[in-house]
Amino acid sequence: xxxxxxxxxxxxxxxxxxxxxxxxxxxxxxxxxxxxxxxxxxxxxxxxxxxxxxxxxxxxxxxxxxxxxxxxxxxxxxxxxxxxxxxxxxxxxxxxxxxxxxxxxxxxxxxxxxxxxxxxxxxxxxxxxxxxxxxxxxxxxxxxxxxxxxxxxxxxxxxxxxxxxxxxxxxxxxxxxxxxxxxxxxxxxxxxxxxxxxxxxxxxxxxxxxxxxxxxxxxxxxxxxxxxxxxxxxxxxxxxxxxxxxxxxxxxxxxxxxxxxxxxxxxxxxxxxxxxxxxxxxxxxxxxxxxxxxxxxxxxxxxxxxxxxxxxxxxxxxxxxx
Amino acid sequence: xxxxxxxxxxxxxxxxxxxxxxxxxxxxxxxxxxxxxxxxxxxxxxxxxxxxxxxxxxxxxxxxxxxxxxxxxxxxxxxxxxxxxxxxxxxxxxxxxxxxxxxxxxxxxxxxxxxxxxxxxxxxxxxxxxxxxxxxxxxxxxxxxxxxxxxxxxxxxxxxxxxxxxxxxxxxxxxxxxxxxxxxxxxxxxxxxxxxxxxxxxxxxxxxxxxxxxxxxxxxxxxxxxxxxxxxxxxxxxxxxxxxxxxxxxxxxxxxxxxxxxxxxxxxxxxxx
Numbered sequence: 001x002x003x004x005x006x007x008x009x010x011x012x013x014x015x016x017x018x019x020x021x022x023x024x025x026x027x028x029x030x031x032x033x034x035x036x037x038x039x040x041x042x043x044x045x046x047x048x049x050x051x052x053x054x055x056x057x058x059x060x061x062x063x064x065x066x067x068x069x070x071x072x073x074x075x076x077x078x079x080x081x082x083x084x085x086x087x088x089x090x091x092x093x094x095x096x097x098x099x100x101x102x103x104x105x106x107x108x109x110x111x112x113x114x115x116x117x118x119x120x121x122x123x124x125x126x127x128x129x130x131x132x133x134x135x136x137x138x139x140x141x142x143x144x145x146x147x148x149x150x151x152x153x154x155x156x157x158x159x160x161x162x163x164x165x166x167x168x169x170x171x172x173x174x175x176x177x178x179x180x181x182x183x184x185x186x187x188x189x190x191x192x193x194x195x196x197x198x199x200x201x202x203x204x205x206x207x208x209x210x211x212x213x214x215x216x217x218x219x220x221x222x223x224x225x226x227x228x229x230x231x232x233x234x235x236x237x238x239x240x241x242x243x244x245x246x247x248x249x250x251x252x253x254x255x256x257x258x259x260x261x262x263x264x265x266x267x268x269x270x271x272x273x274x275x276x277x278x279x280x281x282x283x284x285x286x287x288x289x290x291x292x293x294x295x296x297x298x299x300x301x302x303x304x305x306x307x308x309x310x311x312x313x314x315x316x317x318x319x320x321x322x
Numbered sequence: 323x324x325x326x327x328x329x330x331x332x333x334x335x336x337x338x339x340x341x342x343x344x345x346x347x348x349x350x351x352x353x354x355x356x357x358x359x360x361x362x363x364x365x366x367x368x369x370x371x372x373x374x375x376x377x378x379x380x381x382x383x384x385x386x387x388x389x390x391x392x393x394x395x396x397x398x399x400x401x402x403x404x405x406x407x408x409x410x411x412x413x414x415x416x417x418x419x420x421x422x423x424x425x426x427x428x429x430x431x432x433x434x435x436x437x438x439x440x441x442x443x444x445x446x447x448x449x450x451x452x453x454x455x456x457x458x459x460x461x462x463x464x465x466x467x468x469x470x471x472x473x474x475x476x477x478x479x480x481x482x483x484x485x486x487x488x489x490x491x492x493x494x495x496x497x498x499x500x501x502x503x504x505x506x507x508x509x510x511x512x513x514x515x516x517x518x519x520x521x522x523x524x525x526x527x528x529x530x531x532x533x534x535x536x537x538x539x540x541x542x543x544x545x546x547x548x549x550x551x552x553x554x555x556x557x558x559x560x561x562x563x564x565x566x567x568x569x570x571x572x573x574x575x576x577x578x579x580x581x582x583x584x585x586x587x588x589x590x591x592x593x594x595x
Contacts, residue, residue: 027501041416042428045409045472049431053469056450057434057442063449113347116340124333133345135581140348142523142577144530146549147566151351153553154358161354164370205348255437263439266532270553279441286445296449299442306438 064296075292083297092281096301099278102193103261106200107208107254113201114208114253115246121209122216137213141206146266152199153270156190163189186273196272200261207260208253215249216242251318258309262302278302352570359567364560382564391548398460398544399528402467406524409468410475411517417476418483435470440533443470448537458540466538467531471524478520478584479513486512519583522576530573545569 030037067078086092121133140148155161166175179185179192186192219242227237265279276284278301285295310318333341362373382388413432417425435443447466448458456462486509494504532546539547549569552562 023502024500027505031495031501031504038416038422041412045413045416045432046428048409049469049472052447052450052465053435053443054431056446056453059453060442060446060449113344116337117344120333120337120341124337131585133341134585135578136345137348138581139574139577140352142526142530142573143352144532144546144549144566144569144573146530146532146546147355147570148351150549150553150562150566151355155351155354202347202351205344209344259437259439263441264533265441266550279439282441282445292449295445299445302439302442 060296060299062296063293064300066293066296068291068293073290083293084300086294087297087301092298095276095278095281098275099262100305102197102200102277103258106197106204106261107257109197110201110205110208110257111212111250111254114205114212115250118209118212118216118246118249119242121213122219137206137209141210145203148203149199149267149270152195152202153190156188156195156199156271158188158190190271191273193272196267199267199271200264203267204257204260207256208250211252211256212246212249215246215252219245248317251313251316255310255313255318259302259306262305355563355566355570359563361560361563364557378560378564382561382568385561387543387548388561388565391543391545394460394542395529395545398463398467399525401464402471402528403521403525405464405468406471406475407517407521410472410520410524411479411513413472414476414479414483418480419488432473432476436473440531441537444534444537447534451538458538459542462538462540463535463542463544466534467528470531470534471528474524474527475517475520478516478523482513482516515583519580522580522583526573526576526580530569 030040064083065079065081066083067076067080068074068083069076087096117133117137121130121137125133157163163175166172175189178194179187179189184192184194184197186194189195223241223245224237227241228234232240263279265277265283268277268280278298282295282298285291285298357371359378360374360376361371361378362375363371413428417428444466447462447469451458451462451465490508490512491504494508495501499507530546532550535544535546536550543551545565549562549565552558552565555562
C-alpha cells in the first residue's frame with residue numbers, strides 16, 4: 001500500500017510491551033505484503049467466476065461444434081462447423097436481421113426520449129427536484145422486468161388503456177393508419193411490431209437516461225458561457241457544444257438498450273407479430289427441440305454483434321461514460 | 323456539477339414538457355398495474371375499471387402457490403446476496419487502487435454476466451450444471467443469481483474504496499493501530515453503507531430476475547417464473563395483478579433505501595443495473 005509505514009517495518013515491532021496476538025500478526029504481515037494480500041483477496045472471486053461462469057461459457061460455445069442428428073434427436077460429440085454455417089441460411093439470417101433492426105431502432109428512439117429528461121435533470125433541476133427525478137428514473141429501472149412486460153400486455157390489450165386514451169383523444173384513425181403500414185403494423189397494437197417496439201423502448205429507457213445525465217452533468221458551464229460569449233445562439237450552442245459532448249453518454253446508454261434487446265425472448269413472446277427473435281430461437285432450439293448444439297451456435301450471434309457494437313461505441317468514448 | 327453563482331436561464335417550456343412527459347411515460351404502466359389490482363372485474367382488461375375493491379389482496383395472500391413463490395424468492399435473494407457481498411467486497415478490495423497484470427480482464431469478467439444477454443448466461447450455466455451432474459433447483463438458482471449480483475456489490479464498494487482516502491489508512495497506522503484495528507475501525511465503518519446499498523440492490527435484482535432463472539430453476543417456481551406462468555392463465559388475472567403490485571412495491575423499498583444510503587457520495591447506488 002504505501003510508503004510511510006512500510007518503508008520502516010521495524011516500527012511495528014518496537015512496542016515489545018504490547019503482546020501481539022495471532023490476528024494482529026497476520027494483519028500486519030498482510031499489510032506489509034501487498035502481493036500476498038492481493039492474491040488472498042482475489043482467489044475466492046476468481047475461483048467462483050472461473051469455475052461457475054467462464055468454464056460454462058466456453059463449454060457452451062464448444063457445444064456449438066457438436067453434431068445434432070435430426071432423426072434420432074441425439075447429440076453426438078463429432079465436431080462440425082455446420083451449426084455455425086447454418087446461421088447464414090436465409091431463414092436464420094432473417095431472424096438475426098429482424099432482431100438487429102429492432103435493437104438499433106429501440107436504441108435510437110430511447111436516446112431521443114431520454115435526452116430531454118437527462119438534459120433537464122443535469123442542467124435545470126436542483127435540490128429536491130433533482131432527487132425526485134433521480135428516484136423517479138431509478139425506480140422504474142429496478143422494477144421487476146416481468147411486471148413491466150405484464151403491465152404492457154394490459155395497456156395494449158384490445159379493450160385496454162391505450163385504446164381508451166386513443167379513442168378519447170380521437171386518434172383512432174391515426175392508429176389505424178400506423179397499423180396499416182407494412183413492417184411496423186399489424187392487426188392490433190399488441191400484435192404489431194409497433195407495440196413490441198414500444199414495450200422494448202419503455203423497459204430499457206431508464207438505462208439510457210442515467211448515462212446521458214451523467215455525461216451532461218460533467219459538462220462545464222463555463223464552456224456554454226464561452227460559446228454564448230462568442231456569439232452562438234442557444235440553438236447553435238446545443239448543436240455544436242452540448243450534443244457532441246453528450247455522445248459518450250448516449251453511446252454508453254445504447255450499450256444497454258442494444259444488448260438487452262438483442263438477447264430478449266420474453267417480450268417478443270408476449271407482444272408483437274409471430275416470427276422468432278434471436279433469444280426466442282435459442283430458447284426454442286434448446287427447450288422444445290433439444291438441439292443444444294444449434295442453440296449454442298445461436299448464442300454466438302449476440303456475442304459477436306455486441307462485441308462489434310462495443311468496439312464501435314468505445315471509439316465514441318462510451319467506456320469513459322459508463 | 324454546475325455552480326449556483328452562474329445564472330442559467332430557466333428551461334424552455336418545451337424542454338420541461340418533454341422531461342416531465344418522459345417521467346410520465348416511465349410511470350404510467352406502473353400506475354395502471356396499481357389501478358388494476360383494485361379492479362372488481364374477474365377476467366377483463368376493460369378500462370376504466372367498473373369498480374374498486376381490496377378483496378383480491380386477501381384472495382392472493384391465501385393462495386398457497388403465491389406464498390410458496392414469495393418464500394422461495396426471498397430465500398434465494400438472501401443467499402445470493404450474501405455470496406455476492408462476500409465476493410464483490412473481496413474483489414473491490416483487491417481492485418480499487420493497484421494496477422496489476424490482468425486487472426482489465428478481471429473487470430470484464432465481473433461485468434460479463436450482466437453485460438451479455440441473460441439468455442446466454444442462463445444457457446451457459448444450465449449447460450455447466452448439467453456437465454457436473456448438478457440437478458437444477460434452488461441451489462443452482464442461487465449460484466446463478468450470486469454470479470450476476472457480484473458486480474452490483476463490486477460497483478458500490480469499489481466506488482467507496484476510491485473515495486476513502488489512502489491517507490486515512492496511513493494516519494491510522496502511523497498513530498499505532500495495527501492492520502486489524504485499521505480494518506475494523508477505519509475501513510469497515512467507511513465501507514458499511516456502501517456494502518449495505520450494494521446488498522440491497524443485489525437483493526432487488528435477484529428477487530426480480532427472470533431470464534437466467536428460467537434456465538436454472540428446474541421445477542422450482544420462484545416469483546418471476548410464477549408470474550410468467552400466470553400470463554397464460556386469463557382466469558387468474560385479479561390474483562396476478564395483486565401479486566404484480568406487491569412485487570413492485572417489494573423492490574421499490576430496497577432500491578430507495580440504497581439510494582438514501584449513498585446519495586451524498588459522488589456515485590449513487592442504483593444508477594447502473
